Amino acid sequence: MAQKKKKKPDNVAARNRKARHDYFIEQTFEAGIQLQGSEVKSLRQGHATIGDAYASEKDGELYLLNSYIPEYEGASHFSHEPKRPRKLLMHKRELARLFMAIGREGMTVVPLSIYFNPRGMAKVEIGLAKGKHKSDKRQATKERDWKRDKARILHASQRN
Numbered sequence: 001m002a003q004k005k006k007k008k009p010d011n012v013a014a015r016n017r018k019a020r021h022d023y024f025i026e027q028t029f030e031a032g033i034q035l036q037g038s039e040v041k042s043l044r045q046g047h048a049t050i051g052d053a054y055a056s057e058k059d060g061e062l063y064l065l066n067s068y069i070p071e072y073e074g075a076s077h078f079s080h081e082p083k084r085p086r087k088l089l090m091h092k093r094e095l096a097r098l099f100m101a102i103g104r105e106g107m108t109v110v111p112l113s114i115y116f117n118p119r120g121m122a123k124v125e126i127g128l129a130k131g132k133h134k135s136d137k138r139q140a141t142k143e144r145d146w147k148r149d150k151a152r153i154l155h156a157s158q159r160n
Contacts, residue, residue, distance in 0.1 A: 013122070014048035014067075014114040021137065023110060023129035029098070031124045032089035033064065033114070036080045038072040043122060045072075048114060055088060055109035055126055057099055062088040064111060064124065088124060098128065106130050 019025065035043070042048065053067035063085040071079045090098075101107045112125040132140075 012113050012115045013043040013046055014050045016050045016053070016110065016112055018051055019110050019112050019127065019129070021132075021140075023108070023127070023131055024136075025110075025112070025127040025129050026107075027128045028112065029090065029094055029126050029128070031062070031126055033122050033124050034087040034089060035069075035122055038074075038080050039069045039086075040122060041074065042069050042072040043114065044116070050111045050114060053111050055111065057102065058085075060095075062090060062095060062098065062109070064088055067111065067114075088126070101128050 047070050049068040050064075053064055055062050055064050057063075064087075065085050066083065067086065068082055069080070070082055098109060102109060108129055108131070109126050110129050112127050114122065114124050117123050
């Protein structure tokens with residue numbers, strides 16, 4: 001049987017565009033994220049930044065570090081700290097698989113996007129990644145440019 005392809009979320013709050021350029025994404029996971037009320041409101045406005053964020057293990061749990069969710073202006077004194085560590089919520093088996101992979105050389109966990117699912121819950125798409133070298137990045141750029149040029153040539157030849 002063919003596997004169903006997961007539908008891409010429409011309501012993305014933050015996206016890490018550099019992740020696929022800087023890393024080989026080997027596997028992706030969906031995780032819940034533990035947020036405070038003012039963080040959710042700020043995320044719904046789309047003001048989050050996860051470009052420099054990564055996930056790390058602490059006491060057998062996974063935390064999202066270095067992500068920036070600015071303070072919500074409407075929350076007077078019940079505000080949150082913008083760069084606080086946020087707990088990621090996953091099944092124990094998935095966490096064990098991630099921790100084992102992190103233990104291997106060169107593997108890291110990076111957030112790819114933060115979005116709201118159809119039920120309105122904030123989710124984080126994280127990727128198990130291995131860092132790219134400069135030459136790998138150049139090769140990927142060459143391939144992307146060649147595919148674009150090839151598509152242009154084919155399109156032009158079909159017109160004539």
